[in-house]
Amino acid sequence: MQSKLKRVDFIFSSNEESKKVLLKTFRKTREEILDELITSRLKGRGGAGFSTGMKWKFAKSEVADQKYIICNADEGEPGTFKDRKILDKALFKVLGGMAIAGKVVGANKGFIYLRGEYKFLVPQLKEGISDFHKLLKNELDFDFNIEIFLGSGSYICGEETALIESMEGKRGEPRNKPPFPTQYGYLGKPTVVNNVETLALVMMVCQVEAENFKKLGIHDSTGSKLFSISGDTPKSGIYELEFGMSLIDFVEEFGDGDTKSVQVGGASGFCVPRKKFETTTIGYKEDLDGDSLPTGGSMMLFNSSRSMYNVLHNYLEFFTNESCGQCTPCRIGCQQLLKGIKAIKRGDKSEEYLKQLLELTDTMKLTSKCGLGQSVANSFSSIVENFREEMIY
Amino acid sequence: MEIKALIFKLAEKYGRKRENLIPILQGVVQEERYISDEAMVEIARQLDISAAQVYGTCTFYSFLNTKPKGKYIIRVCETIVCDMRGKKEVISTLEDLLKIKIGETTHNKRFSLLKTECLGWCHKGPVMLVNDEVYTELTPEKIRNIIAKYKENIN
Numbered sequence: 001m002q003s004k005l006k007r008v009d010f011i012f013s014s015n016e017e018s019k020k021v022l023l024k025t026f027r028k029t030r031e032e033i034l035d036e037l038i039t040s041r042l043k044g045r046g047g048a049g050f051s052t053g054m055k056w057k058f059a060k061s062e063v064a065d066q067k068y069i070i071c072n073a074d075e076g077e078p079g080t081f082k083d084r085k086i087l088d089k090a091l092f093k094v095l096g097g098m099a100i101a102g103k104v105v106g107a108n109k110g111f112i113y114l115r116g117e118y119k120f121l122v123p124q125l126k127e128g129i130s131d132f133h134k135l136l137k138n139e140l141d142f143d144f145n146i147e148i149f150l151g152s153g154s155y156i157c158g159e160e161t162a163l164i165e166s167m168e169g170k171r172g173e174p175r176n177k178p179p180f181p182t183q184y185g186y187l188g189k190p191t192v193v194n195n196v197e198t199l200a201l202v203m204m205v206c207q208v209e210a211e212n213f214k215k216l217g218i219h220d221s222t223g224s225k226l227f228s229i230s231g232d233t234p235k236s237g238i239y240e241l242e243f244g245m246s247l248i249d250f251v252e253e254f255g256d257g258d259t260k261s262v263q264v265g266g267a268s269g270f271c272v273p274r275k276k277f278e279t280t281t282i283g284y285k286e287d288l289d290g291d292s293l294p295t296g297g298s299m300m301l302f303n304s305s306r307s308m309y310n311v312l313h314n315y316l317e318f319f320t321n322e323s324c325g326q327c328t329p330c331r332i333g334c335q336q337l338l339k340g341i342k343a344i345k346r347g348d349k350s351e352e353y354l355k356q357l358l359e360l361t362d363t364m365k366l367t368s369k370c371g372l373g374q375s376v377a378n379s380f381s382s383i384v385e386n387f388r389e390e391m392i393y
Numbered sequence: 394m395e396i397k398a399l400i401f402k403l404a405e406k407y408g409r410k411r412e413n414l415i416p417i418l419q420g421v422v423q424e425e426r427y428i429s430d431e432a433m434v435e436i437a438r439q440l441d442i443s444a445a446q447v448y449g450t451c452t453f454y455s456f457l458n459t460k461p462k463g464k465y466i467i468r469v470c471e472t473i474v475c476d477m478r479g480k481k482e483v484i485s486t487l488e489d490l491l492k493i494k495i496g497e498t499t500h501n502k503r504f505s506l507l508k509t510e511c512l513g514w515c516h517k518g519p520v521m522l523v524n525d526e527v528y529t530e531l532t533p534e535k536i537r538n539i540i541a542k543y544k545e546n547i548n
C-alpha cells in the first residue's frame with residue numbers, strides 16, 4: 001500500500017552540502033537572512049512553536065555589549081529522542097544554525113546545553129565543534145565560539161529560563177516571563193534559546209530558500225518535522241515527515257493494527273483516542289481546523305492491551321518527580337492528582353472526585369508559573385475524559 | 394586526591410564565578426561519586442559564595458548526589474515506554490543480582506541502584522545508564538553479562 005505520509009530527507013542528508021550552504025549564507029546581510037527566515041514561517045521545534053525569525057529579530061534589536069546563542073539539547077520530554085540523533089549524525093547543521101544566529105543577532109558566543117544523560121556524546125561533539133571553529137576562522141573570518149554546558153539530570157532545565165538559571169550555577173527554577181531571554185537571558189544579556197532541530201532547520205531554510213520551505217507542510221505549520229515514534233509499534237524510531245499529516249494516516253503506517261490511543265507531544269502533550277484519529281491533524285494549533293496538535297515530536301502509541309490508568313499514573317509520577325517545586329499549584333497539584341487517581345482506583349473516593357481533580361488541573365493551568373505545571377492538564381484531561389471507565393474500574 | 398586539592402584543581406580549570414559552579418560540582422561527583430558537606434564548604438570558599446547557595450544547587454539536580462554512592466551508579470528508566478517494555482523485570486533482575494533494593498548501595502560500595510526518567514532511548518527500551526554508559530534493549534541475560542563485566546573491573 002502506498003503510504004499517505006510524506007517523507008522528507010533533509011536533516012540527515014549530506015553534511016558536505018551544508019558547508020556550501022553556510023558559506024553562501026554568510027555572503028548575505030543579516031537583514032536578508034532574517035527576512036528569509038521570517039518569510040519561511042519556521043517555528044521552534046522545542047514544543048512551544050514560536051516563530052524563529054521573530055525571536056531572532058527581538059534579540060537583534062537589543063543593544064548590548066554581549067549576546068548569547070544557546071542550543072537547547074536538554075531533550076527530556078518522555079518519548080523524545082530525535083535531538084540526540086541530530087547531534088550524533090547532523091552536528092554540522094546545528095552548529096551552522098548557531099553561527100547564522102550569531103551573525104544575525106550579533107552574538108559571538110554560543111552554548112550547547114546538553115542533558116547529562118547524553119554525556120557519552122561529549123567527545124565527538126567537542127571534535128565537531130573544534131573543526132567547526134577552524135572553518136569559521138579560516139573560511140568565514142567570523143569570531144564565534146561554541147562551548148558545551150552539561151546538565152545534571154533535571155527535566156525542568158529544558159524550560160529556557162530554568163536552563164539559563166542552571167547555566168548560571170543556580171537551581172533550575174524557571175523565571176517569570178517577561179522579560180524574555182531575548183531581552184534578559186544568560187548573565188542578564190540578550191539570549192536566543194533554540195531547540196537542536198530548529199537550528200538544523202535554519203540551515204534547511206537557507207539551503208532551499210523560504211518559498212520552497214513553505215511548500216512543505218500546511219498553512220503556518222511549514223517545513224518538515226522529526227518524529228520520535230515509540231510504544232506499541234513495529235516501526236519505532238526517528239522519522240522526518242511533512243507537517244500536517246492526519247493522525248489516521250499516521251496510525252495506519254505506524255500502528256500495530258490494534259492502536260487504542262496515541263500520545264502526541266509526550267507526557268505534557270495530549271492523548272488522542274481511536275475515535276478522534278480521523279479528525280486530528282499534526283500541526284500548530286492556531287491555523288488548523290478541527291483538532292490540531294503541535295508536538296516536540298514525541299509520538300507514543302498504545303494498543304488495547306494497555307491500561308490508560310497505568311499510563312496516566314506514570315505521567316503523574318514523572319511530573320511529581322520533575323516539578324521544580326517553586327510554585328504551589330504545580331508542586332502540590334501534581335502530588336494531589338497522583339494521590340487522587342489512586343484513591344479513586346482503590347474505591348476510597350467516588351467517581352465524582354474525578355471532576356474535582358479536573359478542576360484542579362484547570363487551576364494549575366491558570367496559576368502555575370511555567371509550562372510544566374500548565375501542561376499537566378493536557379494529558380490528564382485528555383486521558384480522563386476519553387478513558388473514564390479505566391480510571392474507575 | 395584530597396578533597397581540597399581536587400576542588401582547587403577544578404576551580405583553576407573552570408573558574409571561580411558562580412556560573413562555574415555546576416561544572417565544578419560535576420567534577421567532584423566524577424571523582425568522589427558524591428558531594429560531601431566538607432566539599433560544599435570548600436567550594437563555597439573557593440567561589441566566595443555561601444555554603445547554603447552551593448547546597449541549594451546540589452540538592453536540585455538528580456545527578457549531583459549529596460550522599461555517598463557506589464563506584465558504578467545504575468539508573469534504570471522508569472518512564473512509560475520502558476515501563477511497557479519490561480522495566481519491572483529489569484529492576485527485579487538487578488535487585489537479585491546486586492542484593493539491594495532501588496535507592497540502595499551495595500556494602501562494598503561498588504554499585505548503587507537508582508531510578509530515573511526517560512533517557513531518550515524509548516525506541517530501544519528498556520534502558521539503563523551505568524555511570525555515563527547507556528545500555529539498551531535490556532533482557533535479564535544481557536543485564537547479567539553487563540553486571541558481571543563491572544564486577545570484574547577491579548580498579
Ligand SMILES: Cc1cc2nc3c(=O)[nH]c(=O)nc-3n(C[C@H](O)[C@H](O)[C@H](O)COP(=O)(O)O)c2cc1C
Nearest residue numbers: 044045046072074075076158159160194195198371
Ligand atoms: C517543562 C518544559 C520543558 C522543556 N524542555 C525542552 C527541551 O528539552 N528542549 C527544548 O528544545 N525545549 C524545551 N522546552 C521549550 C523551551 O522552553 C523553549 O521554548 C525552546 O527551547 C525554544 O526553542 P524553539 O523556539 O527552537 O523551540 C521546554 C519547556 C518546558 C515548559
Ligand code: SF4
Nearest residue numbers: 324326327330370373
Ligand atoms: S509550574 Fe512547576 S515546574 Fe514550573 S515553576 Fe512552578 S513548580 Fe516549577
Ligand code: FES
Nearest residue numbers: 470475512514515
Ligand atoms: S521511556 Fe525509557 S528511554 Fe524513554
